Structure formats: structure tokens, C-alpha cells
Amino acid sequence: MTGVTISGVGITPFESDAERSALELATAASEDALDDAACSLEAVDSVHVGNVLTEALDVQGGLANAFVSAVGLEGVRADRIENTSASGASATHRGVEAVASGASDVAVVVGVEKMSDADTSTVTDAISKLTHGREYVQGITLPSFGGLAAGAYLDRYDAPREALAEVAVKNHENAVDNDIAQFQKEVSVEDALDSPVVADPLRLYDCCPMTDGAAAVVLERESDAEGVHVRSIGSATGTHAVAERPDPIEIESVSRASERTFADANLSRNDVDVACIHDAFTVLELLELEEIGFFERGTAWEATMRGETARDGAFPVNPGGGLKARGHPLGATGLSQVVELVWQLRGDLRGDRQVAGAETGFAVNVAGFGNNSVCTLLEAP
Amino acid sequence: MTRGTRDADGLRVDEAFRCGDCENEWYYTRNRCPDCQSATFSTYRLREGELVAYTTVNVTPPDVRSANVLGLAAFGDVRLIAQMSDDDPEVGDSVRFAGQYELREGGEKRARLTGVDGDG
Structure with missing residues (x-):
């Protein structure tokens, strides 16, 4: 246990071409998270910004400093964390460490792209660097x-091409009733x-x-605030x-990251009720489910085709649509996974959108094609 | 790292590294042997390898050919991903580096992987 709680979350719509700037998106998500936490600006003492491309695309340098000024925070500790596609989870990791160590009382973590x-x-070239x-x-x-x-993967396990398509079909279906998802439409095999x-x-x-969007969380000590518990986070x-x-x-x-995270939480794979997996490509959802140990090697594709990872299946995966359909704004993605899990674990969602009885949630956010991975285990309030 | 250094590692595309202390071999440039951390190593030329996997990439950066056929090849314990001159390779093919091609437009000419028995 980290002793850290997520007291509030905020997220902007994920879209292909947002009207607002990166700074405006980050500000909007953070203000929503602070409102959700019923937390005042004055209480915040550290800010952790996850972002990948704003300098590479020649838009904004010193993003963390621009952000605290735009939000109206003064005198806090703030910096920007870059870990390619896992920047959001890495920023969360730094925020959790700040609160868990006592260095910070209230941390705002925001990811934006x-x-x-x-x-x-x-953008493709910037990412390929x-x-x-x-x-x-x-x-x-x-x-x-x-x-x-x-x-x-398909060769090794003699899996049909449809197995990959089924991952996309499932994640699109899950995004249909996710109001912030980039693609709220079904696709067929x-x-x-x-x-x-x-x-x-x-x-x-x-x-x-490719996606525009921002997501944010407010972190506080469990003794100071109600919320979803951060059981562990590891990379x-x-x-x-x-x-x-x-x-x-x-x-x-x-x-490696998942082994550390489960060991720190003293939990097993069987304890997890819902997972957000880094499906930048459909095959990654299958590979990661097997790497983490949710499924045996070579079996995640069959489980997917049987519907086990559907939102009403035995082990729901990417109930908000995943990177595939919710979208993948690089620096915000890890935080959007955490926001989705917080909604699920608080029981905020309605009808089929809610995973019934979710008590423990897991997320993995991956940098590059596995250069670095960050896993998070969360528990209902 | 600038793009200049990336292109100008001073290496031929078919050169790999061998540790002077433990004889471990590797392809991707680093300052020390990844096994024994020795800083004493030399380069050698890769000869014949085996194709482990391949993909044809249609969406490529503006200075890279489309389609870009890429092969993952094993030269003993040394594994690398490189452009292929064959359009229709098969996993298990024997491959070597041959020819002179601009791998990225305007870049230095370098060899591509080709089937040993092919016409590439």
C-alpha cells in the first residue's frame, strides 16, 4: 500500500483536432479534477506534467511552468515528465511518490498532448526518433x-487474422457509450x-x-481524503x-513492471476485476495480457474471441475503449487509464458502461514498443 | 542525439560488435559490453543470418520508401531489424547484407538484407 488516494479526476474529450491549445486542455482537465476532489488551489503543493511532443512540434517549452501559471498555482514544485507513450503513468508515479514520501500533501498530475x-x-517522424x-x-x-x-504471434500460435480484428471490435464497442472517446462507433470484423x-x-x-486531449488526477494521503486507493505503482x-x-x-x-507492482501490493492476478491495457496496436493487448500473466502464453487471442475480455465477460479489458477507440494522446494516455479505473471503482458509470462489482483495477502504460512500462493497481474506496 | 550522429555512427550497416574480454556480440551501439561491461571491443562483419520475422510497412516517414519491407534477422545471437531488398521473403530464409541503397532519402548508401539464394 502506498497510503495515497486519488481524491479527484478530470478529463477532456479525446478528439482528432481539438480547438483548444495543449495548455488549455491541461488546464481544463486539472480544474475538473480539483473540483471533483473538492480541493482548493491553495492546498496544492506539487505539480507533475506528463507530455511528449510540445517541444518537438515547436509549440511550447517549459510546459510545467506555463501550466502552473495558467491554472493560477504559485510557488509550487512543478516539472514535466517525458517517457514517450508512458509519460502519463510516469507522471502519476512521481506524484504518488511525492505524496507517499510526505514531500507533498496534495499533488496534481496532468497529462496532455x-x-x-x-x-x-x-508527428510520425518525431515519434520514430x-x-x-x-x-x-x-x-x-x-x-x-x-x-x-x-x-x-499469429504464426507461433496458429491464430487467425480475425483474432486481432476482434480486439479492435471489442474496444470500439466499449467506446460507443464513453462520452470522451475519440471514436464512439462500432466497427465489424x-x-x-x-x-x-x-x-x-x-x-x-x-x-x-493520433489524438488531442488531457487527463488529470489529484493525489492526497489516505488519512486526509476519501478516494480510490493506489495499492501500488511500479515501472x-x-x-x-x-x-x-x-x-x-x-x-x-x-x-518486470507488473511483477513488481503485484508484489508491492501483495495481490495476485486473480484479484483484478478490470484492466486497462496499452493497446496501441491490437496485438499489444494480447501480448501484454500474456506478459502480465492474466492469460497463459498463446491463449489471450482465444479468450478474446470467446468474449472473456468483453465488458460483460469474465475479465473485462479496456472498458472505456482503450487507446484504439478512446484515443492515444501520448502524454495523457496513462492518466486516461487511471481516470477510467477510478470511474469504474467508484461505480460512477451507468448501465452497461459500468463493470459490475469492480473492486480492484489494473493499468499498464507502455513507452515505445516496450522500452519502459508502468503498471498501477487501484482499489475501490 | 542529432540525426547526424545517428546516421554517422561511423559504421557500415553490416558491422556488429564483439567484446574483447568475454567475446559477447551485439549490434546496437553502446559504450560497454552489455554482458561484462568491458569497454574493450572491436567490430566485425556480419555474414549469413536467418530471417525470424518480416513486415511490409505501407505508412512510412516522408524520406523512407513505401512500401518498406523490414526483416528481423538473427546472425547467431546477434539480432537486428533492417530493410530488405526482397518483396516476398519467407521466415527461415538465409539472408545477408548486399547492394547499395539510400535507406532514407538523401542519406548515405547502405546495404539491405537479401535472400542468399535470391536475386535481390
């Missing part, structure tokens, strides 16, 4: 790694199989979109160059 600030090829120099020379992009792993090839065998509907790095892994379908950072 405005990927529409540049054209698609500029997270690769090793000898990978970058080859023109490798993140979907390239996904295509290699997906081909190897046929739609997914007919969509253009991005990195064979991955097609457009196997890949998360681990993997190899930088993806080819150096002994097996193309293994993501060691995910297994």
Missing part, C-alpha cells in the same frame, strides 16, 4: 515493430479486415489514432533496440 499541432508525417539510431536509419516506425510482432494495410499483418483498424525498462529481445513477441518491461 495535442498531436494535431503538426501534420501526420512530422524514440528508436535506437541504428533502427532510425532503417526507417523503422512504431507500427513496424507491431507488424513484426503480430506476424510472429469485416471493416477491420478490409481496412488498409499499415504494417502487414496490421491494418488501419489495428492501430490507435521497469526493457531493451532500447527491439530486435535485441530474445523473442519478438516478448515485452520484458511489461512482465
